[in-house]
Amino acid sequence: MDTGAADNLRRRTRSSRARRGAATGARAVLRAVSVGNTEDTDHDMEGAVGLCKLRVTAPRYSLLREVGRGAYGVVYEAVARRSGARVAVKKLRCDAPEKVELALQEFWALASLEKRHENVVQLEECVLQRNRVAQRMSHGNKRSKQYLRLVETSLKGERVLGPPEEPCYLWFVMEFCEGGDLNQFILSRRPDPNTNNSFMLQLTSAVAFLHENNIVHRDLKPDNILISERSGSPILKVADFGLSKVCAGFGNASEGKVGEEKNTNINKFWLSSACGSDFYMAPEVWEGHYTAKADIFALGIIIWAMLERITFIDAESKRELLGTYVRHGADIVPVGEALLDNPKMVLNIPQKRRSCMSDGVRKLLHDMLAFNPQDRPDAIQLRARMDQVMCAA
Known part of the structure; x- marks a missing residue:
């Protein structure tokens, strides 16, 4: 690598800039995310990062450490409590229309795949959390008011999810890739x-x-x-x-x-x-x-x-x-x-x-x-x- 070229680097990055963030040091958190098994009813979630414990009988995932962070969200290494399998959990805060749009585009793309491919990261499930209520996301779920509000926020370009003090998150549970990028x-x-x-x-x-x-x-x-x-x-x-x-x-x-x-x-x-x-x-x-x-x-x-x-x-x-x-x-x-x-x-x-x-x-x-x-x-x-x-x- 020519260091002179690096010094004169001209870098202009589009909307992906908001999602870029270098991996940070590991931080043990040992908190859990619990998701119900049905798509059309709301379920409690024992949250990570500052959420108090709720009525949870069987947490599905335990967050082990933070492996990446950026303006777009935070990625954790986690373990499925029942199987012991390692997974990646990406937490995205949907507090602005541009963040909602990025999160929904990722969900729509991965959820639209009816078959798996060895060389495309696999989405295990996506969970919508607002306040102390969590709901598994399904594509085009017209029964979920929260999902429809997310879509409306993305389309209108303005917040329709409620006041800022009521945070809304999307949690993506995906296969974990231990080899880095x-x-x-x-x-x-x-x-x-x-x-x-x-x-x-x-x-x-x-x-x-x-x-x-x-x-x-x-x-x-x-x-x-x-x-x-x-x-x-x-x-x-x-x-x-x-x-x-x-x-x-x-x-x-x-x-x-x-x-x-x-x-x-x-x-x-x-x-x-x-x-x-x-x-x-x-x-x-x-x-x-x-x-x-x-x-x-x-x-x-x-x-x-x-x-x-x-x-x-x-x-x-x-x-x-x-x-x-x-x-x-x-x-x-x-x-x-x-x-x-x-x-x-x-x-x-x-x-x-x-x-x-x-x-x-x-x-x-x-x-x-x-x-x-x-x-x-x-x-x-x-x-x-x-x-x-x-x-x-």
Whole structure:
């Protein structure tokens, strides 16, 4: 990493900035969250972090330690009391319309998945808590006044949940990934071609699955890719769906249609919110008019940086992060922004002279990072091409 480039780093991050926060030191809390087993009735919750004990007979989860904190919420490692399984519990305070919108988008995306995928983080359940009452969330639950108030808050952009002294929280219970994020995993180990190849296959499979299910992630970056090592080998998990978009009406996963047909539909769904993180944003995202192909561009940046260990220093957290860029004098500029300024620019892939990158991967990365989204493969084509490249290798 060029320290001069780091000193001159220009970093402009969109709405994902509110959700970014470095992991803090562990803090034992040993408090419990209790959730009822039905969806349409209210239940007590023995809360964490300052809530007094309520009438709870069988707490479902015990919070063990805090593993991450940001303006968006707090993440804990927890254990399910009945099975002993470790889980991650994310606590989101819904005290402002923008926070409600991020929380609901994550819930809608994960709740819309009818099938599991090994490389997408699994939502076990989501609980809505207001004051001393907790209720398990279900998508489109018209019987729950609290759920409808959340939706109304998001749509109107103004608080309709009641006075600020009555806090409202969403608790996401998800699988726990003990291996940290992709940045931590890659940069703490020696380069391993076999791991790189496995990760490329896993990432392309995950994005293809999401697009087949009409979900555009919109914030793919190494921070949002977690690692599970429970199986003995590292398994990637795409996570953090707060900026995701479920493209309703453009294909239905339950209809059994051919995946390629559904993928074509999602790439006709135009989005207009310029969101994401600068170094992974496609050129068209900077302009605020894009499709699911923006995820393909972000994935290309991640894979390129992972293979050549290209990093920069984040100006806010001071962390070293995986990410490729273009050098303009003393500045380093995100690839998407540089391509927007000069669409005919030819990217120098691979960037390092002594690179072990194969010709197949090099060509694939060039296509994934094309200025024109129509020149990029869609997620289904990308998965097939990556399989071919790995087989050839």
